Amino acid sequence: MQSLQAGTVVVGTGPGGATVARELAMAGEDVLILEKGRDHRFPVGNITAYATMYDIRRSKEGVLVRRGITTGGSTMIYSGNSYDPPAFLKKELKIDLSKEVKETKRELNIRPIPEDYYERWPGTKRLVQAACELGYSMEPQERFIDPDLCDPSCDMCLFGCSRGAKWTSREYVYDALVHGAGIITRCDVQKVLSTGGEVTGVVAYTPKGTLVVNADRVILGAGGLGTPMILQRSGIKGAGTHFFTDPMSVMAGISSDSVGTWREITYTFADESHVGEFVMGNVGAVNAFMAQIAALHLPYARRAVHLPKMVGMFVKLCDEANGSIEPDGTLHKAFTVKDEEKMAKGVDAARKIMIRAGVIPETISVAKGIGGHPGGTAAIGRVVGTDLMTEISNLYVCDNSVMPRSGGIPPVLTLIALGKKFARSLLKKTKA
Numbered sequence: 416m417q418s419l420q421a422g423t424v425v426v427g428t429g430p431g432g433a434t435v436a437r438e439l440a441m442a443g444e445d446v447l448i449l450e451k452g453r454d455h456r457f458p459v460g461n462i463t464a465y466a467t468m469y470d471i472r473r474s475k476e477g478v479l480v481r482r483g484i485t486t487g488g489s490t491m492i493y494s495g496n497s498y499d500p501p502a503f504l505k506k507e508l509k510i511d512l513s514k515e516v517k518e519t520k521r522e523l524n525i526r527p528i529p530e531d532y533y534e535r536w537p538g539t540k541r542l543v544q545a546a547c548e549l550g551y552s553m554e555p556q557e558r559f560i561d562p563d564l565c566d567p568s569c570d571m572c573l574f575g576c577s578r579g580a581k582w583t584s585r586e587y588v589y590d591a592l593v594h595g596a597g598i599i600t601r602c603d604v605q606k607v608l609s610t611g612g613e614v615t616g617v618v619a620y621t622p623k624g625t626l627v628v629n630a631d632r633v634i635l636g637a638g639g640l641g642t643p644m645i646l647q648r649s650g651i652k653g654a655g656t657h658f659f660t661d662p663m664s665v666m667a668g669i670s671s672d673s674v675g676t677w678r679e680i681t682y683t684f685a686d687e688s689h690v691g692e693f694v695m696g697n698v699g700a701v702n703a704f705m706a707q708i709a710a711l712h713l714p715y716a717r718r719a720v721h722l723p724k725m726v727g728m729f730v731k732l733c734d735e736a737n738g739s740i741e742p743d744g745t746l747h748k749a750f751t752v753k754d755e756e757k758m759a760k761g762v763d764a765a766r767k768i769m770i771r772a773g774v775i776p777e778t779i780s781v782a783k784g785i786g787g788h789p790g791g792t793a794a795i796g797r798v799v800g801t802d803l804m805t806e807i808s809n810l811y812v813c814d815n816s817v818m819p820r821s822g823g824i825p826p827v828l829t830l831i832a833l834g835k836k837f838a839r840s841l842l843k844k845t846k847a
């Protein structure tokens with residue numbers, strides 16, 4: 416057994432963990448990052464990323480949940496869409512992230528996709544126009560993407576971006592390392608150690624054997640699935656329940672002429688008029704097709720020959736926090752009656768838009784229940800306080816598991832802002 420010493424241990428390198436590690440390291444704190452995944456270089460920007468960086472789980476009830484296990488966490492495979500924090504954080508929990516959101520948008524140059532992209536995407540353009548004719552409004556999305564580096568005919572955001580156009584939390588990890596932090600990858604944290612209600616470190620498995628890291632402070636950023644598993648193994652009460660994941664239905668169909676969303680970037684336009692119920696938007700042909708395969712709609716594989724004229728849309732549900740995860744990773748998540756109603760309403764709207772845009776109705780396939788925003792499992796008010804501390808002193812959580820419920824929108828900007836605010840409050844405490 417190997418043993419190490421650190422001031423602060425940060426577990427996980429998604430937007431939650433990486434932001435905190437960076438802030439603390441930049442302020443001169445002694446930080447050690449422990450990351451379960453590898454620092455994958457290959458394949459990044461390649462469809463085979465599905466086999467390496469992706470962890471895809473199926474709940475006992477059939478809902479799929481995707482996350483990234485690699486340096487950068489799920490941002491390595493995210494679309495790069497940016498949404499302001501859900502209103503309930505400020506209104507109900509009095510957590511005002513407006514300053515940090517503004518700072519992050521400026522720092523990362525978050526902006527909508529350039530208008531000329533739209534002109535280059537005939538399939539997406541048709542969907543946007545069809546939505547408008549039917550009384551919906553698919554608006555250009557703000558993204559963590561640098562248009563100067565992006566290739567608008569690539570659509571590989573969900574497999575990692577080999578061009579460096581998409582911001583990922585790897586950038587914050589590397590900033591932390593430049594400022595003196597250390598990192599151990601392929602380090603699977605199992606549990607937190609404590610004595611007399613005070614954190615003392617963590618135990619992890621590495622390819623070289625068991626590792627114990629003694630630390631004064633531990634911050635879990637292992638995500639909505641990883642963090643509750645660690646907390647439960649460490650005896651923290653209440654962790655692992657109230658799981659949500661914003662499951663999507665991804666729809667694919669064949670255009671009656673040759674105009675599809677082939678090589679058009681996914682999730683660049685979305686209708687947000689039903690946030691709280693669902694959000695719907697465009698999907699590139701490759702992602703629409705891959706979703707059917709991931710949902711085991713295997714006969715759809717024969718449609719691969721039609722990829723150039725395939726059209727995709729998604730409907731992302733704001734689901735109820737009714738799921739749970741066990742310490743060994745067994746997942747329970749079903750659609751509630753309310754979820755089913757909201758999803759049916761969204762799928763019906765998207766189907767009408769697709770048909771209006773020229774998709775042959777009989778070719779539309781719906782891959783239902785693919786989630787990518789796991790959270791709720793160590794929620795503020797149940798497992799952590801508004802200072803993000805657990806019942807164990809100096810054991811904190813900063814990732815999507817602290818969200819008490821789904822906002823129905825992608826959470827990365829919120830998590831970066833939360834990470835900044837949280838880290839700065841820790842630094843203030845240390846100084847005082």
Ligand SMILES: Cc1cc2nc3c(=O)[nH]c(=O)nc-3n(C[C@H](O)[C@H](O)[C@H](O)COP(=O)(O)OP(=O)(O)OC[C@H]3O[C@@H](n4cnc5c(N)ncnc54)[C@H](O)[C@@H]3O)c2cc1C
Pocket residue numbers: 426427428429430431432449450451452481482483484485486487488489490492493494495496497498573602603604605636637638639641642645786787788789813814815816825826827828830
């Ligand atoms: C396909 C897809 C597309 C998405 N698109 C968007 C989007 O456009 N915009 C947006 O805002 N959000 C998007 N999301 C969601 C977003 O990426 C996640 O919600 C967000 O990254 C969650 O951040 P996190 O810090 O909670 O966890 P994660 O990013 O999942 O990071 C958790 C980290 O902890 C590590 N870890 C896990 N367990 C352990 C352990 N036991 N020991 C050590 N390390 C561990 C993981 O390897 C990972 O690095 C998308 C997600 C997916 C899957």
